[in-house]
Amino acid sequence: MKIKFITIKNGEAVPRNRIPHLAFDDFRNDALTIVGSGGNVVQFFVYPDTGGSLKMLAVLRSGNSLLTAGCDAPEIWPSFTAVHPPFNLFEREIAEQFGITPDKHPWLKMVRYHANYRGADDVFGNDYTQDIPGNYPYYAVKGEEIHEVAVGPVHAGVIEPGHFRFNCIGERVLHLEIQLGYQHRGVEQLLLNAPPLRFPIIGEGIAGDTAIGHSLCMAQAMEALSGIVPDPGARIVRTIALELERIANHIGDLGALSGDVAFLPVANYCGRMRGDFLNMSLLMCGNRFGKGLIRSGGVRFSPTNEDRGILSRRIKELKPQVEHTIDLLFSASSVRARFEGCGPVPTEDARKLGLVGPAGRGSGLSYDVRRCFPTEHYDRLDIPENLETGCDVYARARVRADEVLQSINMIQSLLRFPVETSCVQPNGFSMAPSSFTVTVNEAWRGEVSHAVLTDEEGKLLRYKIKDPSFHNWNALAMALRDTGISDFPLNNKSFNLSYCGVDL
Amino acid sequence: MIKLLKNKFEQGYRTSGYPKTPVELPPRYRGLPAIHQDAPGEMADKCEKACPQRAIDAKTRRIDMGRCVFCGECERISEGSFVSFTRNFGISASCREHLLTDGTLPSLAEHAKAHFRKLFGRSLQLRQVSAGGCNACEADLNVLATPFFDLSRFGINFVASPRHADGIVVTGPISRNMKTALLETYNAVPAPKVVIAAGSCAISGGPFFGSPEVSEGLESILPVDLFIPGCPPHPLTHLHALLTFFK
Ligand code: SF4
Ligand code: SF4
Numbered sequence: 067m068k069i070k071f072i073t074i075k076n077g078e079a080v081p082r083n084r085i086p087h088l089a090f091d092d093f094r095n096d097a098l099t100i101v102g103s104g105g106n107v108v109q110f111f112v113y114p115d116t117g118g119s120l121k122m123l124a125v126l127r128s129g130n131s132l133l134t135a136g137c138d139a140p141e142i143w144p145s146f147t148a149v150h151p152p153f154n155l156f157e158r159e160i161a162e163q164f165g166i167t168p169d170k171h172p173w174l175k176m177v178r179y180h181a182n183y184r185g186a187d188d189v190f191g192n193d194y195t196q197d198i199p200g201n202y203p204y205y206a207v208k209g210e211e212i213h214e215v216a217v218g219p220v221h222a223g224v225i226e227p228g229h230f231r232f233n234c235i236g237e238r239v240l241h242l243e244i245q246l247g248y249q250h251r252g253v254e255q256l257l258l259n260a261p262p263l264r265f266p267i268i269g270e271g272i273a274g275d276t277a278i279g280h281s282l283c284m285a286q287a288m289e290a291l292s293g294i295v296p297d298p299g300a301r302i303v304r305t306i307a308l309e310l311e312r313i314a315n316h317i318g319d320l321g322a323l324s325g326d327v328a329f330l331p332v333a334n335y336c337g338r339m340r341g342d343f344l345n346m347s348l349l350m351c352g353n354r355f356g357k358g359l360i361r362s363g364g365v366r367f368s369p370t371n372e373d374r375g376i377l378s379r380r381i382k383e384l385k386p387q388v389e390h391t392i393d394l395l396f397s398a399s400s401v402r403a404r405f406e407g408c409g410p411v412p413t414e415d416a417r418k419l420g421l422v423g424p425a426g427r428g429s430g431l432s433y434d435v436r437r438c439f440p441t442e443h444y445d446r447l448d449i450p451e452n453l454e455t456g457c458d459v460y461a462r463a464r465v466r467a468d469e470v471l472q473s474i475n476m477i478q479s480l481l482r483f484p485v486e487t488s489c490v491q492p493n494g495f496s497m498a499p500s501s502f503t504v505t506v507n508e509a510w511r512g513e514v515s516h517a518v519l520t521d522e523e524g525k526l527l528r529y530k531i532k533d534p535s536f537h538n539w540n541a542l543a544m545a546l547r548d549t550g551i552s553d554f555p556l557n558n559k560s561f562n563l564s565y566c567g568v569d570l
Numbered sequence: 571m572i573k574l575l576k577n578k579f580e581q582g583y584r585t586s587g588y589p590k591t592p593v594e595l596p597p598r599y600r601g602l603p604a605i606h607q608d609a610p611g612e613m614a615d616k617c618e619k620a621c622p623q624r625a626i627d628a629k630t631r632r633i634d635m636g637r638c639v640f641c642g643e644c645e646r647i648s649e650g651s652f653v654s655f656t657r658n659f660g661i662s663a664s665c666r667e668h669l670l671t672d673g674t675l676p677s678l679a680e681h682a683k684a685h686f687r688k689l690f691g692r693s694l695q696l697r698q699v700s701a702g703g704c705n706a707c708e709a710d711l712n713v714l715a716t717p718f719f720d721l722s723r724f725g726i727n728f729v730a731s732p733r734h735a736d737g738i739v740v741t742g743p744i745s746r747n748m749k750t751a752l753l754e755t756y757n758a759v760p761a762p763k764v765v766i767a768a769g770s771c772a773i774s775g776g777p778f779f780g781s782p783e784v785s786e787g788l789e790s791i792l793p794v795d796l797f798i799p800g801c802p803p804h805p806l807t808h809l810h811a812l813l814t815f816f817k
Binding site for chain 1 (some may be wrong): 584698711748781804
């Protein structure tokens with residue numbers, strides 16, 4: 067059977083009428099075929115067309131291709147998730163946003179706890195007079211000696227809110243349920259109503275630790291729709307920024323992992339060195355998280371030769387420290403004893419769940435946007451395949467450590483030559499009418515994607531955001547199965563998923 | 571063991587001398603804005619229009635640092651002629667109106683409440699509540715515990731239970747879904763207690779202002795004692811605020 071989805075390039079704007087509008091059954095069959103034969107969901111969402119009718123749109127990936135098609139959205143449809151779990155949160159999100167129902171969805175529960183956009187009957191039977199989570203049937207295990215541990219939304223540390231519910235027998239976790247929604251700020255709807263000058267500020271606030279990843283997706287989408295092409299210098303600066311973000315976060319998490327197994331030297335060294343990398347972003351653009359750096363058309367700050375010198379010197383000084391700290395971490399037998407075999411997510415499960423980023427690579431899935439759908443300067447860089455097959459905390463930590471060292475090398479090579487870019491000026495841009503674009507980038511947690519549709523007048527019709535955590539939260543639940551509850555913090559940090567990136 | 575010692579030697583002693591010795595932030599850091607009162611009116615209007623946060627009042631020539639995200643757009647547009655940012659990171663205030671700055675800021679030390687100093691000057695235990703937002707505020711509060719800032723040397727700690735806390739530090743625009751949890755945490759802190767709003771989200775809704783899913787700032791929900799502006803506030807801004815207000 068021939069697939070009716072068409073290929074679309076990363077960051078390419080296409081007229082909406084070029085996207086095949088299929089009969090629902092064909093759409094569903096094709097989507098299931100693609101995901102069933104090793105593909106994954108990049109975007110799957112609903113939007114109200116100009117006439118008011120609801121349409122579905124999917125962007126899937128298969129090998130090095132992005133595939134897209136749409137269809138009319140039925141009020142009720144046979145759930146995709148029942149066949150292939152990677153559709154899980156996407157279908158629940160659709161149900162929550164538009165009040166339509168994936169029939170026989172095995173886990174049909176709210177995602178963010180808000181009323182749907184069109185005032186339709188609530189799929190979950192909530193009227194939102196109650197506090198979150200409303201009608202939320204938690205998984206329950208019954209039997210003698212079974213007990214539940216409920217944690218959050220307010221957690222013990224300085225971290226984001228979320229609710230975790232452990233079903234345990236003794237110390238052993240049978241299942242962990244993760245219920246989010248507390249950070250919901252209504253970002254997608256806000257973008258529809260906000261003036262374009264607010265877009266980059268809102269984009270940088272989707273997930274602060276991924277400010278570069280998300281603002282890159284946003285800028286690339288706006289550039290595609292308005293036909294602006296950033297200069298090569300800007301692409302280099304943006305590549306450096308994304309790699310700095312990756313390094314800072316991975317080092318921070320390696321430190322946190324070390325802290326959780328009570329190996330404090332590495333925890334402290336990493337905490338300090340993470341700061342040193344954040345301070346490089348501060349040097350580049352005045353903000354430790356890179357906020358204010360990326361705008362449609364390029365960047366707002368370009369590193370001067372003096373900046374390049376400072377950055378190169380600092381990296382040169384830090385590199386051996388990073389290498390030695392990582393070596394110290396992985397050669398400590400007390401650390402290995404705790405990391406190895408802890409929280410396994412076998413490759414087969416990872417594939418079934420559709421994991422992305424280091425979580426996927428630690429479980430044997432090599433996918434990396436930088437290699438498969440390169441943007442910015444990545445097509446000229448050699449991105450190694452970071453594959454670990456251990457599938458445990460050790461493997462996830464190892465992938466991250468390797469990526470830190472690779473990213474340091476990348477930045478060093480990019481800093482070798484002067485970067486020239488004419489910084490973008492804040493002038494308005496107009497988006498092509500009746501168009502569609504999708505952008506994907508490999509941020510430190512994995513594949514970030516934004517999808518944008520414009521109406522006949524070139525105004526936003528739909529702005530869809532997907533953080534990599536949207537794919538990966540269930541991996542944490544899987545890792546915890548049959549694991550001691552005291553290993554939760556360690557596993558949690560090995561993934562370090564985003565709450566606000568999912569809650570939007 | 572040898573590796574441990576080698577690493578310890580290589581890492582060295584890293585704790586900042588602040589506040590005894592001054593720290594300088596890099597040139598592009600944007601702290602307290604200098605607002606040039608003699609700039610042409612059109613320029614002020616132009617900046618007001620271009621501000622994504624509606625933080626500029628061209629008439630009174632003030633910037634609301636509670637709304638501002640320090641993106642630097644106004645400085646770029648006016649090429650520094652109307653607004654230029656200084657590297658002064660001490661930008662916190664004890665009342666909301668003080669953040670409407672003409673480029674100056676009332677001294678936080680003078681406006682600090684004396685009884686807080688007496689109660690918490692030697693030991694301050696804080697419970698952080700993350701309520702919406704993007705998690706960057708939390709991240710830069712967290713680093714206060716790293717060796718460089720080493721907050722605990724001042725007797726200030728973040729604690730796990732509100733029952734052990736002297737106050738709360740709130741980040742995020744207080745999403746509808748976090749309001750109850752925030753209030754419950756606040757109520758669980760024994761009185762007398764302090765309330766700190768950290769970041770532009772917590773002060774005004776920040777980048778998310780206007781969304782029906784968030785509040786217009788913590789003050790619409792609880793009485794706030796200390797406002798720490800920024801998106802996110804630099805760790806030194808946090809440190810300056812805590813030390814000036816409580817010490
Ligand atoms: S720096 Fe502040 S005042 Fe200036 S444009 Fe940005 S948000 Fe507005
Ligand atoms: S103030 Fe800025 S940095 Fe802080 S939570 Fe809000 S958006 Fe994030």
